[in-house]
Amino acid sequence: MRDRQVEVVLGSHAVARVAGAVIVVAHRGQGKLTPGDTAAVALESLAELVRDAHEQAPSGPGSVVAREATRWLMKYAEQISPGVPIDFGVLSAADNGGVAIFLHGSVTAVLADDRGPEYYRGSDAAFTVDRVASEPAKAVALFVDDAKGRIPDLPPERGIGWLVEGIAQAGGAVMWSNDVRSRVRTAEPVGQTRRPPPPTARIDREPRAAQPDSRPSEQPATGMQPATSMLDAVTGTAHGTAGTPVADPHNAETRLSGTNPAPEPDPDLQRRLEATAKSTVLAVKVMGFKCARAHPSDPRSAFCTVCGMPVDQTQALAEVVRPPLGMLVLDDGMTYLMAADAVIGRDPEHSDAAQRGLVPLRIDDTSGGMSRAHAEVHLVNWDVQLIDRGSTNGTRSRHPGYRDWVRLTPHQPMVLIPGTEVMIGNRVLRYEPAAPPPFG
Template sequence: MHNSGPRIEVIPGRHLVGCTANSVVVVSNRGEDELNSGSSTAADLAALLDLVRDAVARDGAQPAKLVARAATEWAIARGDDVDFGVLVPAGDGIGVFLRGAVTAVLPEGEPLRGSDAGFTVDRVVRGPLRAIGLFVDDAKPAIPAEQGVSAVAEGVLPGSGAVLWFTPPIAAAPPVEASDTRLDRTELAASAGARVRGFVCPAGHLNDPRSPMCAACGQSVDRTSQSLIEGIRPPLGALLLDDGTSYPLGADCVIGRDPARSEPAQRGLVPIRVDDSSGGISRAHSEIHLVDWDVIVVDRGSTNGTHVRMPGQQDWHPVGAQRRVAIGRGTEIMIGSRVFRLVGVNG
């Protein structure tokens, strides 16, 4: 992050902008005539600002990774479509986290659009950088030609977005994908947009055509009077580790004790690193593949194997080396002494 911190300018508008710890959060006003402390938009902004403050308290130099994890989990638990964006320090760059109709604008190059992603956009932007803007998609977002006279360090204001100005600019460095291996690549891969056919619920969420209930909001899905439509597949639930850590499934992944340098990770699978004191987990132990609406477990020929226990069953069953096993919600996966459970998007 830039040593002196950015100068934050809020651009007037009807949405909400929060500033704290050299970071900015923008939340779209979803049709509320009056924004006050009791509005849902204000409550969402307050929750996201708390996530940022907690991340900065835990890692003041590079809180972007923690913000990405917490914001993704918050969005999944929130259930409905909240449009928001976060700009947060990320070492020598700026972490950009977007969900929905929110856009990050750079002085040069293509903007980063939350609406282009299957779930979220999670990137780190590096220099040269004199400014970066974060805007709700009401109109074509743009960074002003010159800095305004106002500046905000801490607080909440109505606005269409905000601009972080850097003086002097952040030095040049090659743009890179966010380095967090748990969620950053997951959501970037999801943004590539695996397209599937399904039915939509009354709230507009795309669902598995075999499911009578919406996985995102729980509403009933009419599967008789509507036609299948094609859209970007949402995350197919999450892997919940035995310590409570949640890994949303937005893309294929590889699980192991050191999967980041493995061949599957080099092919683009999202690495999920799991510690195991028993020594029973291989470097790249198992893979999870998303095929249409199905979640598939594959053992990579690991020394100790991968085992699954289907919902309601007592016994564990080996997957078998290089075998593909489809699993559903509630299925447990044992790798070494660690256990994952496949849960829905709302846990």
């Protein structure tokens, strides 16, 4: 994607082109964007993340970007902007030659071809949009939604502006297809450790003014979007090491690694999960505590379930909206954020559990040992319970620190604790907490 013309449109948000990828971060403050603003700080952090992802997978960093951006949201976003969500989007190359789209919050991706535009809206997703699309014939763009949820239309024709590398203040960016210019920089050698100096924008002309939006207004986006997505696709982990926490996404030495190849996540599965997650909202209320940042938290934990900060254990219990209770990390690196009851299997979409409203989590299995609807996950108060549905080959679990697998009693719930591994067929999932380690 380095050879594509990237044209910016007029606006006040933060836009960057880094290692061929395009990043857009919403600037919600008043006045001109400054280096100390939240959007600028977040953009620099995300730019570093994208550079590292490009070093790991120079031919297609999209899946690495999605994995690290998800972890960035869970660990670093709260530190950069306490209590206020950061809306951003990233366009990068997918390993299959398409375009990888990652969105969080009020940011929209637009794919334009001869059939007309196609929209992917971060505000519609429960947590994130993580999609891989074929490269459109005309352009793919990222825009920040306005206060009424609207986005501008694509420019009617290509201009001459060209953001080669660096940061610009704009309302969004358009990556035009099938346009190669000789002055585009060549890719950096793989393995290069030297970091470039702080980027500066290189633009041929003033940003293009956004075209008026003819679509009807939508309700304004308010507050943090419900974190109910179970669809963050990631790759690169080996069997037996899935879900190992990453200490710092900016340090290549601490990333997930393995020696055995793992199957690639299924893009079709991602689309099905996203469609299901759009209809899922955080509405379950339980008794709990709130941390100093007003996050709801498990009253049995000394640290916040959302941000990892200490919680005052002397406060009175209050009714709170329950946040996601953790992640199931599959052996190929795909993660499912546990925000609603779910049914797991090789074809759970048509099961009775899915008809009752459980989120279907389909997992490919080549062993023949996984049932169509093999097991269920239920969120009960602050606990995550796993139930084998009476499957033919059973469900096995292994607590952290133990070598042996234990077969679950059918239809009897088992409470998952962080680090527990679950074997279904020949696939292994690991339960991890959603919050970062204490004190971030």
